[in-house]
Amino acid sequence: MPDYLGEFEQLVLLALARLGDDAYGVTVRDTLAARAGRRASFGAIYSTLRRLEAKGLVRSKLGDPEAVRGGRAKKYVMLTTRGRAALREAQAAFARMAEGVPGLLR
Amino acid sequence: MPDYLGEFEQLVLLALARLGDDAYGVTVRDTLAARAGRRASFGAIYSTLRRLEAKGLVRSKLGDPEAVRGGRAKKYVMLTTRGRAALREAQAAFARMAEGVPGLLR
C-alpha cells in the first residue's frame, strides 16, 4: 500500500471534505462535475471510495431509506482523521512545488 | 489517451515549471525530494517523462557533454504550451474543489 494519493483519490477526498454530512455516491459525482468539471462514472467513484475505505482514509455509514420513489438507503461517506491528514499533506506537497512558479496562478 | 494528469505527472510537470532551463532527470529528482518530500527513483522519473513527451506535454533536447568525469550529455526537458495549459487546468481543478473548504489551509 503506497503512501501517496492518486489524482482522482484527491479529488474524491476534496469532494467529501466539501460535502460534509451529505456525501454519498450521487452527491460526490455531482460535486466533481460542478466544481472540477470532471464527469466520472459511478463505477469510477464507488471503486475509489471502496479503496479509500480499505486504506482507512474514509469511513461509511448506511443511512435510512427515504419514502420517495427509488429511495433506497444511501451509504454516507466521510473522511477519517487519517484521511483528512493525508489529503492536507498531498495538497501541501503540490503547493510547495507550485510556490513561486510564475505562470501557474494559484 | 485520457484527458487528465496523474498525481505524479503533475508533480513532475511542476518540477519542470520550477526548474526552467535546468530541468533534466537528476534536477527533477532533486527538486521532488527537496520541495515535495518525494523520493522517486530515476526509473519512475524517466518513465513519466517519456509518457508526458508521448502525449505532447513535454519536449526534450539533448545538451552538450560536459568536460567532467561522467559528464555524459543531459537530456533537457521543458514544458510545451499544451503541457503548461494542462498543468494549469489540473491545478485549477484542485483549487476549485478546495475553495472554501475549512480544515485544509491552502
Add this chain to the structure above:
DNA sequence: CTTGATTTATTGTGCATTGTGCAATATATA
C-alpha cells in the same frame, strides 16, 4: 393486493493508464 415498471443507489468485474524500482546500458573522464 400483487406483480411488473420505474427510479435511485450500490456492487462486481475487467481492462487501461499511471506509478515504481531494479538492472542494464551509454558515455564521459581518470
Add this chain to the structure above:
DNA sequence: TATATATTGCACAATGCACAATAAATCAAG
C-alpha cells in the same frame, strides 16, 4: 580498466475507469 553521471528497458503494482448487474424502494395496472 575503473569510476562517475545519465538514461533506458523492462516487469509488475496501484490507480482510474466504465459497463453491466444487482438491490431496494415506490408507482400503477388489472
